[in-house]
Amino acid sequence: MGEGSCSDYTGIIPVLNEAETLPIVLTELVENGIPRDRVLIVDGNSSDGSREIAESRGFRVILQEGKGKAMAVKTGVENAGSECIVFMDGDYTYPARHIHDLLKQLENGYDLVIGSRVYLEKGSQSTLFKLGNKAFSLFFRVLFGVKLSDVLSGMYPARRKLLREVGFELTGFSVEAEIVAHAASTGFRVTEVPIGYRRRVGRKKLGVRHGFKIALNIVRLTWRYSPVFFILALGALMLIPGLYLDMFVLYRWLFYGVVHHVRALAGITLSGLGALWSILAVLTLYFKRFEIRVLRALRDLEKKVGSEAWQASRGNVAINRNSY
Ligand SMILES: Nc1nc2c(ncn2[C@@H]2O[C@H](COP(=O)(O)OP(=O)(O)OP(=O)(O)O)[C@@H](O)[C@H]2O)c(=O)[nH]1
Ligand SMILES: [Mg+2]
Structure with missing residues (x-):
């Protein structure tokens, strides 16, 4: 730098x-x-x-x-x-x-x-x-x-x-x-x-x-700065009511032998989508950080080229074109 x-x-x-x-x-x-x-x-x-x-x-x-x-x-x-x-x-x-x-x-x-x-x-x-x-x-x-x-x-x-x-x-x-x-x-x-x-x-x-x-x-x-993450993170909130419904259905079935078909379907759908959205949200974070790393490398390169060109213009060093 x-x-x-x-x-x-x-x-x-x-x-x-x-x-x-x-x-x-x-x-x-x-x-x-x-x-x-x-x-x-x-x-x-x-x-x-x-x-x-x-x-x-x-x-x-x-x-x-x-x-x-x-x-x-x-x-x-x-x-x-x-x-x-x-x-x-x-x-x-x-x-x-x-x-x-x-x-x-x-x-x-x-x-x-x-x-x-x-x-x-x-x-x-x-x-x-x-x-x-x-x-x-x-x-x-x-x-x-x-x-x-x-x-x-x-x-x-x-x-x-x-x-x-x-x-x-x-x-x-x-x-x-x-x-x-x-x-x-x-x-x-x-x-x-x-x-x-x-x-x-x-x-x-x-x-x-x-x-x-x-x-x-x-x-x-x-x-x-990260709209995709924002949308996916919001979607991931489906996991909360989904898991609640899943637990409720499981509890009723295990302890009372009652089967709630509609709630079970809703719970599985919500928790499944919520889990999927969560995974996608984490992936977008990963890609965002990757993008940041690439941008940082480009900015560092820009600085290096800029400062060497500046020094060269003052006659201090010659630009070594093989160094990149
Ligand atoms: N020009 C300008 N300066 C402002 C404005 N609002 C605050 N400042 C200045 O910005 C600096 C920070 O404002 P503070 O009010 O100290 O904000 P703070 O430090 O976050 O909050 P405090 O905990 O109350 O000190 C101070 O020098 C304020 O005078 C504004 O609308 N215009
Ligand atoms: Mg202050």
Whole structure:
């Protein structure tokens, strides 16, 4: 692997009414060696003076298109001029000291590096959120075969090439999940690095409502990235009433000598179809993962050719055409 340095990067911070925390976030960035001109604040039309706070400290602020964090991320990607982009929230929950370590992994050939929130400050994450995050992680493991522990993290560097391919169609707080789903399902290299996470200052914006939205978005992502699996998995649900009927018929026959012909037929049909659908669903998963492996190999090859051609154009190495 290896695809060029990230010395030129943009730090994108989506901000909506973060006047309380933005000053310490910006100070922390500078203290950690992040130059002001590498940071792009994407404002969601804040009414608390967040925009003015950032501008008065010499940071570049742009107004997002549309509404919601996903659209803010999209606006940021469209306005970032660099190949490497790193995202961070403006609520002082993500320590800026991790930025350089995360970017290093991009330089090591990854396309997306998730800052996995492992070192949690007490009270920084609710149980509901942890459950939702676990559900997403399981979803990514089953569907795409990637082992990630914090797909909803708001601190992650990524290559612009990947981000430009994302549709940004999921509204709400699942923009990160959409980026990870696109990366994992189309052969981009994804990894994670453990980071710290602080308790939010001020009122938490995530609630039970967002929990439902996250669940709905898992369904939408499955439909989008693996529709055949989705249909077959739904069909596999026939196994539950089918097995119930089978057990009932068997029980009545064994203990009471009563034979339920119609229920037996229905039970066998449902459980048979359900079993068949389950097998087909597992097979589609297998083929999906195979497709991902092929795409990943192609992307790796593309990077290798690209970086060698780039080096050759600088006169450093000659392209060895026999090496593929
Ligand atoms: N531009 C823009 N930024 C947003 C919008 N919604 C949230 N943000 C910012 O996105 C970042 C993450 O939002 P949070 O509200 O902290 O979301 P969260 O971290 O998932 O939830 P909490 O647990 O409440 O912190 C923060 O910097 C917000 O200010 C929006 O609609 N537009
Ligand atoms: Mg937050």
